[in-house]
Amino acid sequence: MFTKRWPRTEKRIITVTIDESGDMVYLNTPESDIFMELGERITRRASHVVPSPFWSRLLFKTIRYFVHDDSASAHWCRTWRGPWMVDTTPTAGVVLEGRWMIRQDAIDAEIAFLNSWFLERSN
Amino acid sequence: MSAYHELKTAYKDAACLVDALGDMGYNEVEMHEEAVNLVGFLGDTRPEKANIIVRRKNIGPAANDIGFVKRADGTFGAIISNYDSGKHNTSWLNGLKRAYTEKVAIKTAAKNGFKYLGKKIVAGRTQIQWLDVRS
Numbered sequence: 044m045f046t047k048r049w050p051r052t053e054k055r056i057i058t059v060t061i062d063e064s065g066d067m068v069y070l071n072t073p074e075s076d077i078f079m080e081l082g083e084r085i086t087r088r089a090s091h092v093v094p095s096p097f098w099s100r101l102l103f104k105t106i107r108y109f110v111h112d113d114s115a116s117a118h119w120c121r122t123w124r125g126p127w128m129v130d131t132t133p134t135a136g137v138v139l140e141g142r143w144m145i146r147q148d149a150i151d152a153e154i155a156f157l158n159s160w161f162l163e164r165s166n
Numbered sequence: 167m168s169a170y171h172e173l174k175t176a177y178k179d180a181a182c183l184v185d186a187l188g189d190m191g192y193n194e195v196e197m198h199e200e201a202v203n204l205v206g207f208l209g210d211t212r213p214e215k216a217n218i219i220v221r222r223k224n225i226g227p228a229a230n231d232i233g234f235v236k237r238a239d240g241t242f243g244a245i246i247s248n249y250d251s252g253k254h255n256t257s258w259l260n261g262l263k264r265a266y267t268e269k270v271a272i273k274t275a276a277k278n279g280f281k282y283l284g285k286k287i288v289a290g291r292t293q294i295q296w297l298d299v300r301s
Contacts, residue, residue: 055298056296058295059293059295061267061268061271064260064263066173067173068173069170071170075171077274077278077280078274080274081267081270081274082174082175083173085171085174086172087171088168089170134170162291
């Protein structure tokens, strides 16, 4: 059975940002569930890691639209060779400049960028 | 990794709330299992009751007590008179909430076996990191 993979370099690091009004923002990881009881939680899309070439991206999104996140097809998509890109349109609104041949490296960059953005973004 | 959580912290942990009040300058805080009446600036007993109370003598010469009452859902709600809401305004309440959230997050992480790595503060926001050393 496929088990969802989590970021390699930071998978055991939990980062929480407390904003000006005292509320918490943090990325969704199995570890971060410990904070669930502290208040009312809303989950939102942060970003997408997708293939950089247009046709690969289109195929990737089409497959992912129709299959469950834990399916064999979704897993297969994650094994594709890069380049991968990070699209943070739902949060920061930008596509990161870098391209990564290994998907996990793109995810690592995504995590680092989002945690930095949660801390330093303007209101 | 493509989702994130926004969590609106509620005051549920009395000890962390008392600690947070200490951070805000109130080191003498009463805790009561059963809510008791607050006292007004004239020494009069007010109808409002609270479980966590900062007495007026610790606030200022013309102040009323401020308190936090435990509600049916287990969360604490602030009781601050109109007069005292000048000093204990939104900015003060946000500061209290930030202090509380930091304390309760650190406490929760420690209880779950996470190792505290450190924190950084940027423009009113605090970021804390832990290492999951379980297993």
